[in-house]
Amino acid sequence: MLSQEIKKHVVELIRKHFENRDDLAVLAIKIFNIYLRGGRKAVTKMLDEIVLKLEASVQYDQAKA
């Protein structure tokens, strides 16, 4: 596992990397935190949920039509 020192450093580097894109910085930090809490499976689950949401909204539109 990453040491506390490195964790802090990683967050700093993310912010620095996405200086002009706050949304991406937020997304990257979110993924980082999710990984630290739940590992690779949690990240995969989060991404799957995004895809499922998109699919559900498409299906909703189709059903409505």
Add this chain to the structure above:
Amino acid sequence: MTRLRLKQISIKGFKYIGNEVTLDLDHDIILLLGPIGSGKTSILNAIEYALFGSTFEVRSRLLTFDDLINDFNDGFSISLTLCCGKKEYTIIRSRKRGARDVLTLIVDGKTISDERKAERYLSNLLKVDPDDFCRYIYIRHGQIEAIMYGPPARRSEIIDRMFGIEDLENIFRSISLKKFDDFIKNLEINIARIEGELKSFNEKNLHDELDLIERKIEQLNELKSKIVSEVGNLESQLTELEDKRREYDALIKKKSELEYFIEKVRRDLDKGFPRLNIIQVEKVLLSLAEILEEESFSDDAKELRGIKVCEECLDEVLHLLKDKLPLLKRRLEEHYDEMYSLKSQYALLESERIGLESELEKVTDRLLELKAYKKSYDRIVKREGDTGTLEKRITELREKIKETEIKVRNSECIVEILCNLIRSFPGKKSLLCPICRRKIPADYLDKLRSYLSEVKSGLFAKYSSELDEMKSNIRRLESIRHELEELNRKLINLKELELKVHDIKNRLNEVDDELSQTHLLIEDIKYKIDKLSVFLAKAEDLAKKIEHYVMFSAYRKELEDAEAELREINNRLLSIDFNPEFYDRIRERYFHLKGKLDELNMRLELAVREKKELEDQLKRFLGKKNQLFKLRKKLNEAKNVRADLVKVKACFREIQSELRSLVLAKVTGLMNQVFKSIYMYPDYNAVDIQVIEEEYKKEDISYKRSIYEILCKRSIDGSWISVAKKMSDGQKSIISLAFLLSIYKLTSHNLSFMILDEPMFNIDERCRGALLEILAKKDMISQLLLATQDLNTIKALSGGKLNIEGVVYLLQHGERGPRIKKYALSQFKESSTFFG
């Protein structure tokens, strides 16, 4: 700053160690020496478990907690004492099979029994997590090899793990874009399909067609309203005419029926009107009355006599005839029944009479036969006597025979005696008499002999003839007696038969009387039947004639009525003023317009349906357009998310690269220092770790991947050589150890000890000595716990110029765990008996 040192450990029931083992660890160097499987690694694992409540194998899921318990124990307990200056910390962990871990922490004699508190305290105290502990404090032999062996990517992962930045790579890998790509691809397919469907629609044409169909519906509705009004007028006319038509039809129908009836009656009447003689009718009625009286129907006869016959009352006469004739018919049937019953009675009597006659004949024959027997019986009785007499005579004869037989036997005995006496003197010429003692002359003897033979033959002849005669008499008498008995038995029924003959004769006379009476009765009934039959035929014929006559009279009356009715109908037909042709014309027009209206409705329905379809098509078209718009929006959204994720992925790679450069800069210097101290040969003089950036494509995106390359500087030409490719196993081990020691030195934690499990497997004696010298230096590592099976390690430590304070634990296989002996390092001498 003072860091934590190992002081003491007690282990019981953990892995190989069954019985309790206590080791004093408060030394700079602690050496665990023993053959394979003697429990060295179990002790090292116990230290790890005591510090963190788990081991590397459990965390990697190679083992379960229960696998850590010794096979002969229910659980284990470990007590590890650490010290920091004068402060002491005792960690006590125990676990039972299938149960959870129990932790107790004692700090300077003060117990922290709340496990959460204890764990938190311990974590703050150690300042290192279990993964970092296994990276650079507890070094396994396999860990040293993994740095140098295997594919470059795998080695790079291990080094990243050592640096503690492998999670960034994991995050990079876990951001998979495949599902996004699939989703985007599906959306694109859907969009293409909808676009294709929309191409087949022409919005302008749809609107034009819709206008056209709406105009058509308007025209059809106008036409329909015109027809509906005309149909209404015709309907009211038809309703008015309908009542007249119904009456007209009914009258016409009635008229035709009447005409047909009149025609038929006229035809029948034309055939001829029947004639009837009233006097004859009167006569028949009188005869009928008489017969009824004769047959005991007096009331009916009286009724008939009261009738005055005339043409007008023929109907009544006919009715009376029809009423009375069945009475006679029934009576006739009764007569017939009676006659049949008498006839059957007569037949029965006849058959009885025949039976009696034949029986009489049989009985008479039998009687004659018995009478003949009676005569024979009387004759025999007269001649021989009855059976009693015969029996008496037979008994007398039997007694006589017995007496005669006794006489014969006596005579035979005397003769035999005499004969025997004479035979006893055959050779002597003269004999003396046995009684008188006088001399008997020889010729006298001869005479005696001849006399005896004569007596014998004459006597026997007489007796035998007498006996034969008596026996034949007995046989004859017995046969007569038997014959009499037989006749007597036959004559027993004679009396009965005579009585029977008498009875039969009486019955025969009675039957004859009955037969003659029955015959008379039959004759009488026959006469009655003939008379009734003749009269009935005559009366029925008359009844038919009357009926015919009455019927024709009624016909004539009906004809007159029908003609009057027909005249009335003709008058009514003229008065109702109904023209059927006009009615038919109106009706035809009405149905024609009705048909047209139905057709119009159908056309209207079709037009409405067509309009609806067009509207649906238009609606679908607009729906598809809307759907396409939304799908495109979603596609852009998905593409944007994907692009963002690509950027985030790349970001993690870049951060990993930056962190790696930072760590490498720190590690390389220290690693060179350690390498130069350990490696005792002049061919290589420096080490370096370089990062090679490789570019590769995944999911159509280019990414950079870092591969570590550990290089060594060759003294002879100053070139950098790949360690993995060119150097020996021993050299690789030395460089790995240098790398691990430098990481140990650079990381911040609160442990002053290092644990090495079989670290010098393929390092030569010279380098091993140098390595141990480095390890023994206080500035590098304060306390070293080393497990090995190699005696040379001890030699290197105990001998030479090193002056190290330490202890050696010699482990040997025992029954329930290792047998351990403790030696001071300075006192330890090489001996072949250590492993024995």
